[in-house]
Structure formats: C-alpha cells, structure tokens
Amino acid sequence: MINLIRLLEGGARIIEDDPWQLLCDDKTPVPSKAILPLQRWKHSQSEAVLQGHETSSQGVLLQPDDEPEALLDWLPVLTLIAIDFPSFRDGRGYSQAYLLRSRLGWQGELRAVGDVLRDQLAHMRQCGFDSFAVREDKSAADALKGLQGLSVFYGRSAIEPRPLFRRR
C-alpha cells in the first residue's frame, strides 16, 4: 500500500514497502497479503482459521455498517484490521476503532483506509488507529503533520482512557 503512515515505537513513519493490498472487488486469486471485506474474508479462510487455530494471512476490512463485535472470535488469529472511511465525513469508523481497542481488546495493527486525510489523522490516532493509508492523491509527508493534533485533551480516548479531570 502506498502513502502509508505507521506509528512505531512511539514515532510515526512513512512506510515505503507495505505489503498489504486492499481488495474490494471480486478478483481471484486472492494475494496472500490481501485485506478483504468481512464476508469475503470469511469465505476465503480455512476451517483452521475460522476455528481460531491458525493465523490468517489476510487482513479484514470493516465497512461502516459492520459490527466490530462480529470479529470477536477471530481476533486471536488476525494480524491486521482495516476500517473503511468511504468519506472523511463519515464518523462511524471512529466508534468502531474505539470499540475494537477499548472493549474488544484488539492489539494488532488497526488501519484507517479510504478517504483518509491530514486533518482527521489526530482524531483517528486518539481512537486507536496506528496505521493510516492516506488518500492516494495526497502527500503522506504532508499528512504526517496532521498526526500531532492538540496537546490538550479533555475527554477520554482509546489511547488515553482517563479524562483530563483524572490527570490534572
């Protein structure tokens, strides 16, 4: 995936050689490092993966209508979850990410894909994303600047569960 930013060891980096491919159409065969929509992902997994015995080589894509809770059984065998932002103005992905991180205990890579833009990156990060596939017509180097956001944070978030009043 091009234009990818990842949070690694406390810093943020542009990744030049990310192997993942987002696959939303019905292309066969499926490359091993594909990110697939939920239904498609289910269909292309072996029984061992679906039973939770074997790690999946594919990532799963959550679309805005999908329930993150549907992934509960497979969290141990997944290595990547991507959340789709069909438009940067559709905020469902923020709640999905928050739930995955705070309630369902997902600790692997959580990637924002779709209409991912500089001015939303800080909010995404607060909600628990640690990788950002910036829209392809935008510069990732530029988007990196949006990751910082504000230093003050009143409420709670996926990466800072304590509201400010408990941190004062």
Added chain:
Amino acid sequence: MYHYDDYDRALVRERVAQFRDQVERRLSGELTEEEFLPLRLQNGLYLQRHAYMLRVAIPYGTLSADQLRALAHVASVFDRGYGHFTTRQNIQFNWIELEQVPDILEWLAEHDMHAIQTSGNCVRNITTEAFAGVAADEWLDPRPLAEILRQWSTVNPEFLFLPRKFKIALNASAEDRAAIQVHDIGLDVYRQQEELKLRVMVGGGLGRTPIIAKQLRDDLSWVDVLSYVEAILRVYNRHGQRDNKYKARIKILVKALGIDAFAEEVNREWEQIKDGPARLTLAEYERVAASFQRSAYAPLSSVDLEHGARLSQEPEFARWVERNVMAHKVPGYSNVVLSTKPGLAAPPGDVTAEQMRLVADWAERYGCGEIRVAHEQNLVLPDVPRRQLYALWREALEAGLATANVGLLTDVIACPGGDFCSLANARSIPVAQAIQARFEQLDYLHDLGSLSLNISGCMNACGHHHIGNIGILGVDKNGSEWYQLTLGGSQGQQAALGKVIGPAFAAEEVPEVIERIASVYLQLRRGDETFLDTYNRAGLEPFRVGVYQAEGAAT
C-alpha cells in the same frame, strides 16, 4: 463564571494555530472547498449570502464584561459595527473576511473565547437558561455541569463527524427556560434527598420534522452524566442515518427504533462504560463549581422606599420593571432583561458595538460583572440591587435597550432569514419589524400579556417557530415569499408544537392577521388567562374562523 486554566487556554490557542494553517492551505488551494467545509464549520465559519459568517461560542450564554467588550471589538474592527445574538445563545458576525478569521480567533482566545464546534456535525454549544445561578425558582446552578459537558465534548475525537449536528441543553429550575424538550438531549437536573439527579430527555428537535423529546430515564446520578451521554452518542454515531441529511438527526433514530428499544441500546452500551474513568468525581465538580461561586451577597432590605416612590411616579419605569425585571433568589436583588427588540430601530438580536460596551459597563457598575445571553435573543444583567434599577433603566433607555416588552408580542424571536441566510425561503426581519410597528401601542401590548411570537425564514426553524405561541414560517410559493402561521406552540415543561392555522399569507397581510388573532384572544379570554391558556381551552377553530372569515369579508 468559569475561569480558564492553563489547559483550557493552551487548547484554545493551539486550535487557533491549527485553523490558521487550515485557512492558509485553503487559500493556497491545497485544500478543496469540500475538504475545508467541515473544518471551517467546526470553527463556526459559514459561507452565507453576502460573506462569511462567524459564530462565536458563548458557553451556556454566560459572558464577562471584558468578554463582551472583546466581542464589541470584533464587531467594530472586523464587521460592520454590530453582532447578532442567536437562539443558541451565541453571537454571529455577518460580514467577515476569511483571511481575517485566524486573527479574530486569536483575539477571542486572548479573552478566553473561541468558535469551536458552534457549527458542523458535532456536539454544539451546551446551553442552559439565561438566569442560571440567580433564578428565584432554581434548585441549583446548572452551569458547572454544563461546563463539564462542554469540556468533555470539545474536540472529542470519536464524535466530531456525527451523522448530524447535536445539541444538548440543561435545566435546573421549576420552569424550563432552556427549551430542553426540543434538543437532541435535554437534561433536567433536580435534587433528591441531597443527591443530584438527572432526568434525561432524548430526540427532541425542530426543523423539517419537529418532535418533542422523549424521556429516556429519570433517575440518572450526576456522576454518570458523561458516560451516559457518551453511550447515547455512540449509539447515534453507529446507527444514525447518514444517507439522507433530513433524516440524520437523533430524533429520527429514536422515532424509528421506538424509545424503549433505543433505551435498551443505550443501556447496553452504558453498562459497559458506566464504572469507567468517565465517572465524575466530587473533586472535579467542586473545582468547576468554585468558578461559578459568587462572593456573598450584601444583605439588602427587601423594602426600598425610594424604589417604591419611583414606581408610583413614573409609569414608564413601572412598566419596564413589571416586564423586564425578573425575580432573584436573594431578596433585594433583581435580574434585568435588556430587550434587543426595539422595533424598527434594529432587527431582533442585533446589538451594536457601542451598546455592547455600555452593557459591559453596566454589568460592572450595577451587576456582578457578568452578562447572559437569553435564547430569546435578549441580554440579561444578573444581580442588580433593587435600588440601582432606576439608574440602570435611565441609561438603558438612552441606549435603546429598555423597550418594556419582554415576553410580549413584540419580543419577537426571529432568525436572520432571507436578508442574510442563503437557505431562506423568505425574509424574517421585515416581517418581525412590521409586526412590531403594528403593535407599538404599549397599553394594548401589555393588555395582551405574555405571548411569544417566533419567526423562521425556512423550515430549518432557527427561529424556533414551532414552539412560539404564534409561529411564523417563511415558505416559497412559485418564487414568492409566503408566511405559514401556527398557533399554540410552547416551550418549557409543557412544550408543544404549534398547529397550522390554514393557508399561508403574503408578507403585507401578516400584521393584520396577527391583530385578528389577538382580538379573538381578547374576546375569548376568561379572567387572567394567557394567550396560550385560552388557545388550549378553546382550540384552533375560533382563531381560524376569526382570521379567515375576516379575510373573506375584506375581499
């Protein structure tokens, strides 16, 4: 009022810098208008009929004298010498240049103000009533909770791209002056055996589909307010409609699911988070509440001979006191409403920079250095000792802010309408002013008594026309402006939506029609019934007959 600390100040400043950068990127073309739009809306910046419009937040309608002077400065330096106070208790400036917005925001930040989330699909300004902390019928000051909610909802990353705008209002008095039942969430605060509790209403709102809120629960502990509101917002963010802007408000979701199913969803979510770190602490409540505490009131006698004498000598003053001075919880003090509805001299809610400076001075000289913005678009000075009322009245009269019409027919609530708003179907201001001119005769007006009249220039209902005793809605018919009248709307504990009286009227007919409605009321009224009482007893029909039969007779 709440005093910023270092965190609050840092946030507001960083936000200004962030927006300055966003404006620069827009001006250089790096950001498209489509990408810029939600960013500017989240900073209160609209693109209107003539120019940019900036909406500055006045959290729960409370301002210090210095803040009002700072707003006067914005009006005189960056705008055309006035500002417009709104039904959301904010202020709007109508003639703003995009290039100057970062400087304006920086100026505001220096005075602990901002324009964050005054627009856009996020949690908007948290509102409460204009007499919070000083009303005679209040259980407690709702503003500390409002401030806690303000902070929690400010740049809350999960809820900045909701399906639609989101409005939360609080009330803590016997009478609800914050119209909480027409908000997305209405919180009614009360005390039960020394414990603070909340009745939570959800899914109210006006606009195209007006709905009175439903009760979600009635015994929420104050410590749970953040987690509970968070649960509501999460359910809404995940399940609210997004494909149709007109069906995207939470009221439509509540209606579609039914209140019980919706409550179940919220409770399921809330169970998971209620014991988490969002649970409020007494220390935090007290920290915020301390900001709102007043130094002790000087004991004043509840009888004041000079005041009594003035009242009997000057009927004009007496009339102003009767309408514009409200009961205070401490004897000897009053709360004064400065009417921004003089009639032809200015549109409802418009206040000049010079008037703002005067009001700021009066707040310091006669009051407690604080000013409130009422959702009726008037300004309020709390804490005025009774013996100062006369001096204040004289000054306010001179400044055009002492029209004795609070709560009367000419205290019109009106949106900017077609004169400023690009969404309008019709103008609001000229209609408001024509009605005000027709009812100039104060004796008649006072005889009519309490009667709210609300005007909106289109069905978005920014003028809250559905909950006016008389509501006027601008409608477009084949490219010309018409006005649809509703009767019987009301805000408050008995909130109700007005009913359409019949076919719409042309602008020039409206004042005459209002007069006919008034005279039907005067004929039907029993004893000291208000207009609303009479309407509720007699129903729409006699008014309809009175209006349209006269219409038929005239043509």
